[in-house]
Amino acid sequence: MSGAFLSNIAGAVFAWLDGGRSDQGPLSSTLRRFLRIAAFTLRGFHRNDLSLRASALTLTILLSLVPILAMSAAVIKGLGGDNHLRQMAYDSLAILEQQAMPIVPGTAPQATSETTLFDHLRAAVDTTFDYVERTNFATLGTIGTFALIFSVMLVLHQIEGAMNTIWQVAAGRSFLRKLSDYITLLVLMPLAVNIGFAASAFIARPDLLTRLDAFIPVLWLQGQLLKAIPIVIITLTLWIIYLFFPNTRVRTMPAFAGAIAAAVCWFAAQSLFVSMQIGVSRYNAIYGSFASLPLFLLWIHFVWLVILAGAQLAWTIQNIATLRLTPPAAQPSQRLDAAFAVMIEVQRAFERQHALTDAELARQLSGHDREIIRTVLDDLSGAGLLHRSDSDGRLLPAGPADAFRPSELVALFSGQGSPDPTKRHQ
Numbered sequence: 001m002s003g004a005f006l007s008n009i010a011g012a013v014f015a016w017l018d019g020g021r022s023d024q025g026p027l028s029s030t031l032r033r034f035l036r037i038a039a040f041t042l043r044g045f046h047r048n049d050l051s052l053r054a055s056a057l058t059l060t061i062l063l064s065l066v067p068i069l070a071m072s073a074a075v076i077k078g079l080g081g082d083n084h085l086r087q088m089a090y091d092s093l094a095i096l097e098q099q100a101m102p103i104v105p106g107t108a109p110q111a112t113s114e115t116t117l118f119d120h121l122r123a124a125v126d127t128t129f130d131y132v133e134r135t136n137f138a139t140l141g142t143i144g145t146f147a148l149i150f151s152v153m154l155v156l157h158q159i160e161g162a163m164n165t166i167w168q169v170a171a172g173r174s175f176l177r178k179l180s181d182y183i184t185l186l187v188l189m190p191l192a193v194n195i196g197f198a199a200s201a202f203i204a205r206p207d208l209l210t211r212l213d214a215f216i217p218v219l220w221l222q223g224q225l226l227k228a229i230p231i232v233i234i235t236l237t238l239w240i241i242y243l244f245f246p247n248t249r250v251r252t253m254p255a256f257a258g259a260i261a262a263a264v265c266w267f268a269a270q271s272l273f274v275s276m277q278i279g280v281s282r283y284n285a286i287y288g289s290f291a292s293l294p295l296f297l298l299w300i301h302f303v304w305l306v307i308l309a310g311a312q313l314a315w316t317i318q319n320i321a322t323l324r325l326t327p328p329a330a331q332p333s334q335r336l337d338a339a340f341a342v343m344i345e346v347q348r349a350f351e352r353q354h355a356l357t358d359a360e361l362a363r364q365l366s367g368h369d370r371e372i373i374r375t376v377l378d379d380l381s382g383a384g385l386l387h388r389s390d391s392d393g394r395l396l397p398a399g400p401a402d403a404f405r406p407s408e409l410v411a412l413f414s415g416q417g418s419p420d421p422t423k424r425h426q
Contacts, residue, residue: 033320040316040323044166045309053162054304060158061300064151069129086129090122156182163245166311168359170393173247185244235263238307242314247393248359254318262310269302322362322370336413338368338376343404346386346395355394383412 045051061068157178173181238259243250316323345364349356358377362370377395380386385408387396397404 036323036325037313037316037320039325040320041309041313043325044312044316048165048312050162050166050308050312051305053165054301054308057155057158057162057304058297058301060155061304062297064155067148067151068155070148086125089125089129153178153182156185159241160245160247162308163242163311164247166308166315167246167248167250168315168362169247170358170388181244231263231267234266235259238262238310241307242311246311248357250314251318254314257317258310258312258314261313262306265309266303266306269306319362319370322366324369324371332413334368335372335376335379336409338365338372339380339409339413340406341365341368342373342376342380343385343397343409347397347401347404349395350397351401355389357393357395361395379412383408385409385412 160173160178235256236259239256242255242258243252342361342365345361346356358374361377362373365373377386381388385398385404387398388394389396
């Protein structure tokens with residue numbers, strides 16, 4: 001009885017989130033939209049196994065961290081920088097440590113012999129950059145350099161794969177496209193770090209702070225504005241990731257909304273993690289001098305969870321109009337109508353030599369339910385009426401337009417069985 005009652009309640013809530021009434025007020029409509037976005041984001045997070053993908057990315061980053069930093073440091077030094085990456089890591093830790101200190105007027109921070117979270121993080125930074133500084137491209141040779149580049153490409157490939165899963169893209173970029181895009185990214189990201197370091201140094205200049213007093217005399221407001229700079233930088237970085245990595249068209253505003261939400265969650269959790277110094281004493285007792293490793297892994301894993309959740313949120317916002325919580329009661333006529341629409345769009349794209357993917361097709365056929373389109377595509381592919389290209393995942397018709405018979409679709413979606421592909425061209 002209780003199970004059936006809860007099922008009915010859940011069904012009623014899902015039906016309200018999916019449909020609602022046309023006479024709803026603006027407050028109710030806004031609340032329903034917000035709850036729909038939250039529900040679909042959580043469902044997508046679970047369906048796409050984003051926690052497992054975050055774990056895989058954490059391991060990949062751990063294996064490729066030194067090569068990535070080595071290549072980034074080499075690019076920065078080529079641009080005239082020195083140890084900007086290491087200095088930025090130290091500065092970030094210093095800011096976090098200041099935020100974690102209890103601010104009591106008239107008191108000073110007390111020295112303690114206990115190992116803190118920041119001691120472990122500094123040890124991790126020192127160890128990592130010591131390996132980076134010992135990396136010598138001249139002594140690696142051609143094979144070693146290519147192995148280093150391959151490990152970096154592996155990280156970017158894993159990120160693209162996770163983003164394509166979230167955005168329901170069947171295939172990634174071609175090898176040459178990946179090579180050109182990834183090399184461009186590896187050059188631009190260190191350049192952005194160099195610019196960010198210069199901007200941080202410029203903002204910290206005493207003469208600039210003096211001029212800031214004339215415009216914003218309230219010291220508290222000045223501090224809040226300076227604290228917002230890292231959030232802005234992280235937001236812009238995530239925004240670029242969400243726009244760049246999925247092998248499909250991502251609209252600007254959904255990507256930006258996902259980036260803002262991810263950046264806010266990032267810094268909120270960071271403040272909580274730092275202020276509580278979660279797990280430090282326990283890991284000190286268990287791991288001793290290796291305590292920085294599990295804490296470092298824990299933080300990287302959480303960062304990837306936030307990044308992937310932001311991407312899932314961006315996908316939900318972009319596709320919210322075509323999503324349903326309750327499975328559609330698709331009649332054969334609805335599926336047949338969707339099948340004809342799919343075949344027409346695929347044939348048109350083929351004649352225009354346009355690469356039509358599953359995600360783009362779902363956007364073009366927004367009048368049909370997304371789940372119906374997905375199942376229809378699977379049925380058409382299984383029946384041999386459609387094919388997916390192995391190179392770029394584009395949808396292709398099985399034959400020329402004049403060889404297609406509408407009776408094949410009728411037979412497939414009316415329960416008469418799959419058409420015989422051997423008879424199509426006879």
